[in-house]
Amino acid sequence: MVVEVLSEAQRRKWDASDDQLFYAEPRFVQHLDEAFRERLKRLYRERIPARAVVLDLMSSWVSHLPDDISYERVIGHGLNAKELAANKRLDSHWLQNLNLDQQIPLKTASVDAVLIVAGWQYLQYPEAVAAELLRITRPQGLLIVAFSNRMFFTKAPQVWADGSDRDHLAYVAEVLMAQGWPRPELIAEQTRSRGWQGLIGGQGDPFFAVVATRP
Helix, strand or coil: CCCCCCCCHHHHCCCCCCHHHHHHCCCCCCCCCCHHHHHHHHHHHHHCCCEEEEEEEEECCCCCCCCCCCCCCCEEEEHHHHHHHHHCCCEEEEEECCCCCCCCCCCCEEEEEEEEEECCCHHHHHHHHHHHHHHHEEEEEEEEECCCCCCHHHHHHHHHHHHHHHHHHHHHHHHHHHHHCCCCCEEEEEEEEECCHHCCCCCCCCEEEEEECCC
16 A cells, blocks of 8 residues: 655646656766766665666666676666667666656566666655555665755656755655655765865765665
8 A cells, every 4th residue: 555645736846748758858968976976886886785686767878886796687767768778787678657657567576776866856656656666675675765956847846846955855765664664774965076176175966865675
């Protein structure tokens, strides 16, 4: 049973048009800076074991997994076929709009780690997605939801668009726990820019992550 957390008003977006149209053209760009990406890669290295079955949900043309670690299988999901086809870490992938259909076409307890990078902020029905992720993740498997302070504002539900960074962490954790995930670990860090900017104290994109372990 899916336990609802959001009100209908909190699910609304400024741009209510079909998400598939918004993502129809591939964006072969980095949406997060190098400092954020390196911190994310380090987190993956620390938490995801080699030979794991990994699901990169709401993926794109990159998955940010460490290049020197082999996984049994990396499965990708997203909304743009060209981006997913260009992602060399993916062994397979599928297209699906999770705001229209939250049922994930994977077997129960078939995945060791689920990754969502800069994607949760676009989910209008995160409760149903969280319940499905609990179903497909193996016991002691991980869910890592990572994000910064960037978004496509018109495509973010009101709950995200109106919230602060701390609100976002608390909101993701609340949705997960409502669906049966144990209380997750919350990570909030300021990164340092790469190159000369970092040497003089320049800051990179802030790093936020919610890490949950399936009981």
